[in-house]
Amino acid sequence: MKDEVFYGKSMQRVKDDNEELYQAIVDINNAVWDGKAxxxxxxxxxxxxxxxxxxxxxxxxxxxxxxxxxxxxxxxxxxxxxxxxxxxxxxxxxxxxxxxxxxxx
Missing domain, CATH: 1.20.1290.10 (AhpD-like)
Known part of the structure; x- marks a missing residue:
């Protein structure tokens, strides 16, 4: 799910309505898919x-x-x-x- 590819149907609405929340989700996404270990x-x-x-x-x-x-x-x-x-x-x-x-x- 790299590159902000979210499959939830409502993610575009979150992005449009609440940029701060959307950015927090993007940050979690990046932290999860970091490939460290x-x-x-x-x-x-x-x-x-x-x-x-x-x-x-x-x-x-x-x-x-x-x-x-x-x-x-x-x-x-x-x-x-x-x-x-x-x-x-x-x-x-x-x-x-x-x-x-x-x-x-």
């Missing part, structure tokens, strides 16, 4: 795992699409993440995420 690719794979564990189809798709486009993350790399989701969160989140993976790739 973990590189951005690893952080993105973690974000995919979290979205998958939450069974949030929209977030899963957005994370996978940006991972593929921005970082060249492969289907196999994401599948490795989804295997961890299967182990930690169960079959329903895994199946939902696998369906999205097949759609994106």
């Amino acid at each position: 973990l590189d951005y690719k690893t952080q993105k794979l973690i974000a995919i795992g979290i979205a998958a564990s939450n069974s949030d189809t929209r977030a899963i798709k957005k994370q996978m699409e940006s991972a593929k486009k921005e970082l060249g993350i492969t289907r196999d790399e994401i599948l490795d993440v989804l295997k961890v989701v299967l182990l930690t969160s169960g079959m329903p989140p895994f199946n939902k995420s696998l369906s999205v993976l097949n759609e994106v790739f």
